[in-house]
Amino acid sequence: MKIALYARYSSDNQRDASIEDQLRLCRLHAEKQGWTVVDSYTDRAISGASLLRPGIQELINDAMRGKFAVVLAEALDRLSRDQEDIAGLFKRMAFAGVRIVTLSEGDVTHLHVGLKGTMNALFLKDLADKTRRGLRGRVANGKSGGGLCFGYDVVKQFAANLEPIRGDRTINEAEAAVVRRIFADYLAGKSSRTIAFELNREGVPGPQSAEWGPSTIHGNPKRGVGILNNELYVGRLVWNRLRYLKDPDTGRRVSRLNPESEWVVQEVPELRIVDQEMWDAVKARQQTLAYEPSAPGENKLNDRRRPRYLFAGLVKCGCCGSGYTMISKDLLGCATARNKGTCNNRLNIRRDALEASVLRGLHTHLMEPELFKEFCQEFTREVNRLRIERGADIEAQRLELERTERELDKAIQAILDGVPGAKLKDKIGALEARKAELVDLLANAEEPPPLLHPNMAEIYHQRVATLYQSLQSEDERAEAAQVCRSLVDRVTLAPDGEELAIILRGDLAAILRFAAGKKSPDFLSEAGALDVLLSQASVVAGIGFEPMTFRL
Structure with missing residues (x-):
């Protein structure tokens, strides 16, 4: 019995040893069953909420080619935590004639797919709710609930029990000076494109040490993204402005704007970089340059849209x-x-x-x-x-098939004429095998299309x-x-x-x-x-x- 092993862990905080532990347990089980492991597939630090993983995709492709007859994993949630994906994977494996076996559930059936798939999906939802609850509590204490913004550094400190204290930020003075310069240049009448051009020309590193672009500066005022729209620069921490959903087709996260009533706002004056007067002036200039529809369904930008050239x-x-x-x-x-x-x-x-x-x-x-x-x-x-x-190859195969059938007829006739069958057994077996091979080749051969x-x-x-x-x-x-x-x-x-x-x-x-x-x-x-x-x-x-x- 040829089998394949699959192992996965989902978080950067976990270790590669987790993969090796899973594979080791699966190999021990395979040895007890007398199975032969032909390959192993892994996905490291990738969520199980999507099948868009290189390891699982390679496993599916090899299963369709008949490389193995069984997939062995530690548990069903290692293969996928999504109800739709685990059902689709089970259906594909069944079509390829491949069984799914796990150390936790044993031989996976439709019942496991239904019940465990639902349980795994509920686990993901429960985990997300607990994570959001923890982040909300962190924001209520004036700590960051997201990533690191340009202009700030992470404060690394530990509690008495040596657990890391997360969410504290301090101002990075060098980056803060760049933020103030961007606000001042914008108020001086410069466009975001001009500001980005000057910063790149002077070699000033942007967020995450990338190059500056116009969108990095002007962003989207409604979504609060972009240097000119980050309210943390005026000492106001806004959390839950956006929610993120995973596109089922691409596996990428897509942001959606939450109602303002669901936003969590916390004052953090110690993190202010830009004074209120400059912030208000920037908002006023943004408002004068914005294009708002004067009536429902009307967009002034439609009149300014240039025709697409050839x-x-x-x-x-x-x-x-x-x-x-x-x-x-x-x-x-x-x-x-x-x-x-x-x-x-x-x-x-x-x-x-x-x-x-x-x-x-x-x-x-x-x-x-x-x-x-x-x-x-x-x-x-x-x-x-x-x-x-x-075309010549196909014709040659047809002629060989005819010769093989004639040879078989002669061998059968020889037995009827009294020749001992033991002497012709090997020859007849070889002819039958070749005949079956030729019939299969011709059945699957495509006739060449007409000549150009x-x-x-x-x-x-x-x-x-x-x-x-x-x-x-x-x-x-x-x-x-x-x-x-x-x-x-x-x-x-x-x-x-x-x-x-x-x-x-x-x-x-x-x-x-x-x-x-x-x-x-x-x-x-x-x-x-x-x-x-x-x-x-x-x-x-x-x-x-x-x-x-x-x-x-």
């Missing part, structure tokens, strides 16, 4: 890799260079000039008939060769011409623009002296789909041929042609 989201800086964004009505610039000042690429480009250059490049370079024709010819030859080989049309490049060129004409038409431009965006994988703008060089990279798979005129043509499944041709593209298509990349 290659939005695809244009990247060649120096730092960040996006090129609209910095004015007509100009595109590097977002990192403007917002953080950590990129030296200060060259801008007009949006209409960029679009015209890229469209011209698509028409005259990426879609150049001669270049693409040469590539298509080589691609067609390689894919057709693989399909012919695959040798004139694919010409068909592609006709479709390109039609697309380019549609882009010039106002009525058809929107739909044609979506097709055009799908052909472009990335547009990189790299400084070249005083100008920007435009490097266009195409999506090869999308281009080949476009050439075939299908959403998912069969030839794109020829992964081997595609990889080979991608690695040889510069040789196949001639000098100056990199894999679907052009410098305009």
Whole structure:
């Protein structure tokens, strides 16, 4: 009996020894049962409230491949504490023919999944309630109930019983000076982007030693996040403003704003960094710059929203890799260079000039008939060769099956003619085994799709011409623009002296789909041929042609 072991612990405060203890107990149990352990899977310091864990995901994948017949764990809650997840895991293991056995529950059944799943979920809820109760008591005593804010240090001290006293904070004077500077600069009329740019240029470390960004400074006033909105800077500790839920699809925590009546507010004047007059002035300036809907369902920002341009989201800086964004009505610039000042690429480009250059490049370079024709010819030859080989393999297996059946018939006839069966036993056994193998291979073999049309490049060129004409038409431009965006994988703008060089990279798979005129043509499944041709593209298509990349 081949089995797999699984172990997990959920908190950073626990030790790796917990994993080893769980595995040791499971191995002892396996030895008593005479089972063979083929692999073990672990998740360290990861909550059991989600299946989005690398260890459990690897275990599920191996179970589906039939690597083992039993999963052994210390208890059901090691696999998952979520009702939905444990039921789904049990269903997947049952489908794969894999039993779940734990040291606590024994052989896990539907009854265990229902009862223990509910108990584990209630345990998580009870643990969360107790944790919140403890934090609320800590906040009532003027101590922090959350993480460490910029501008403060953790006070490490111990009680008489040597237990750590948690939640005490003290002002970090160096960081407090940065906080006061940010408030003063904002009142002086500087934007959060300008403040972030200056701090990064001077090498001032931000929260958690990261770079400063505009959102780090202005944050969200309603949620109380951001340097300008942290009420702890005026000696007011606010707890329970936000609650956090775990997204069941991604496993990530998502914040939700609680009603103000549920907030817990405690005055801590010893932690004040900014005086009240400066705080009130900042709030007043924020209010004047805020956009509030004048009527239900109305948003003034809708009138200020710029139309999405043709290659939005695809244009990247060649120096730092960040996006090129609209910095004015007509100009595109590097977002990192403007917002953080950590990129030296200060060259801008007009949006209409960029679009015209890229469209011209698509028409005259990426879609150049001669270049693409040469590539298509080589691609067609390689894919057709693989399909012919695959078809030949299937035909060879069919012929071998026919020969095997004839050999079996001859052996049976020999026994009927009086030849002792003992002499033919091994031969018949080998023929039967080979016949079963061939029947299985042919039953699961897929017939190769039809060969590619040798004139694919010409068909592609006709479709390109039609697309380019549609882009010039106002009525058809929107739909044609979506097709055009799908052909472009990335547009990189790299400084070249005083100008920007435009490097266009195409999506090869999308281009080949476009050439075939299908959403998912069969030839794109020829992964081997595609990889080979991608690695040889510069040789196949001639000098100056990199894999679907052009410098305009």
